[in-house]
Amino acid sequence: MNKKAVLHIPMSQYAFALDEERMVFRLRTARGDMDACRLYYGDRSCRQTPVIFDSVLMKVAAQDELFDYYETEFVSPYRRLCYYFELTAGEERFLYYGDFFSDHCVDDRSEYYQFPYMHRDDLVRPPQWMQDAVVYNIFPDSFASGKGFISNEESRKEFHGKTVRGKRGGTLRGITENIGYLKELGFNTLYMNPIFAAGEYHKYDLIDYFHVDPCFGRDEDFRELVDTCHGNGMRVIIDGVFNHCGWQWDKFGDVVDKGKDSQYSDWFYRLEYPVCRPEDPEVYPDYECFGYERMMPKLATDREAVADYFCRVCRYWLEEFHIDGWRLDVASEVNDDFWRRFYRTAKSVNPDAALIGEVWESAGHWLDGKIFDSSMNYDFRKHCRRFFASRSIDAAAFDGRVTHMRIRYRRQSVFAQMNLLDSHDVSRFLSLCGKDRGAYELAVLFLMTFPGMPSIFYGDELGVEGVLEVEYRQAMPWGREDTLLSFYREAIRLRNGEKALRRGSFRTVSAEKGSRLYVYERRLPEESVLVAMNMEENDAALMPEWLEGRILWQRGLRSEQLGSRGFAVIKKEW
Structure with a gap:
């Protein structure tokens, strides 16, 4: 087990609420390193000691070149959680909590990871219309x-x-x-x-x-x-x-004219007096700017x-x-x-x-x-x-x-x-x-x-x-x-x-080393859309199961071959 690759960050993109009911937890491990990852969660205000934990098996939701990202989403019965992870790789089995590995649980609930409270004011909620924009x-x-x-x-x-x-x-x-x-x-x-x-x-x-x-x-x-x-x-x-603003803004001009006596003397970042005229190209501005652009004083x-x-x-x-x-x-x-x-x-x-x-x-x-x-x-x-x-x-x-x-x-x-x-x-x-x-x-x-x-x-x-x-x-x-x-x-x-292309989850279907054929899927509970694109200089072979469904749009698709710079967009419903 590559322990150096294991990562979890509480109260972050690794542990967050989707709403006041649903939680998402993630754990990073080395790619292909684990046989199983399980999340154990309990009520951090539980009146029993030790805390009673429920568990859910996590799945690999994403992979990059170095890491697997295990994820689980579930409806939490609790507003306050403590939790830990069980990692299995071959004969090795460890518990992971508090940023450390252990071979056993403890009675002190404060030692586990914590999600203090699923508060509605702490939810990340971009306007829904942005998904469709x-x-x-x-x-x-x-x-x-x-x-x-x-x-x-x-x-x-x-x-x-x-x-x-x-x-x-x-x-x-x-x-x-x-x-x-x-x-x-x-x-x-x-x-x-x-x-x-x-x-x-x-x-x-x-x-x-x-x-x-x-x-x-x-x-x-x-x-x-x-x-x-x-x-x-x-x-x-x-x-x-x-x-920043422009140097012609009247409030900056007031500071140039009146210096420290200007009512706007503290409206600009790191001024020195007298403030130099920004139109003088030989004088380095004695105020903070956007980049080093003297015509744009920093606010x-x-x-x-x-x-x-x-x-x-x-x-x-x-x-x-x-x-x-x-x-x-x-x-x-x-x-x-x-x-x-x-x-x-x-x-x-x-x-x-x-x-x-x-x-x-x-x-x-x-x-x-x-x-x-x-x-x-x-x-x-x-x-x-x-x-x-x-x-x-x-x-x-x-x-x-x-x-x-x-x-x-x-x-x-x-x-x-x-x-x-x-x-x-x-x-x-x-x-x-x-x-x-x-x-x-x-x-x-x-x-x-x-x-x-x-x-x-x-x-x-x-x-x-x-x-x-x-x-x-x-x-x-x-x-x-x-x-x-x-x-x-x-x-x-x-x-x-x-x-599905606006609101569906994303899943990689094929992205092989040495290949420039890229295939991925956007999925909703009732349907999915698969996209295959070929950046190879030659035709690329597609798997028959990828082509099952209704072709929405394609270029260069011939039987199970996709031509160079070709693509296929295929919808499946169930």
């Missing part, structure tokens, strides 16, 4: 000026004595006039990068948090956009930039007045315009207490509002049910890049990585993750695929059939490419005839039409 991410400056049209012209406007700029002519009215296009493709959620008044075309250097940027239109244009989306069954998520969200101000911003757009959620910029660099206040504010207005953090790393810290409902899942893109684009890993390695990606979160959080191949910050995935459209389409199919919210960056469906920022934020190529459009339409139709 298919997201279209629009970079407002680059999308549309009108129906099926973008001017691709620069603009310069005045806002309260300050100059704001646009680069390609996109407007909110332009988005509104193309909602029919998005609905026809099957999208049901719109996420927009920042729309508030800001200096540059990207609008991440904000100068006003309560008004739309005039390059994009008026506040009433945004109201019309939200109303149009809601009238078409679409939800709206907007970008919240609260880690001191740990200050009461700052937190109050931005919670008012949160409430305003939810109450006044009825948005459905926030995507929160540079979320991992903002203090936790602010985000908890922001979360409580948002949920007090609309309990179904979605809060999605921009966290590029593992986001478990922020997915505890008190900070965010979801995060932007850049690891999804990273693993897909290795398998579909660079083709530097085989199916076994790819499956191990996406398994690790799933198992590191509570189950509820996995289904709310915003999975993506592209965003406004990264090269277009089609370019990374070296224009191999067959490989790219398999990545899109994986995006649409994996647990979580698939997010598509504007123009992906029309084959937009680009490695550099000026390229991947290019103007929407309206009018382009591209076969990807029909592929996206069918992939979204498939996801929207099959509940």
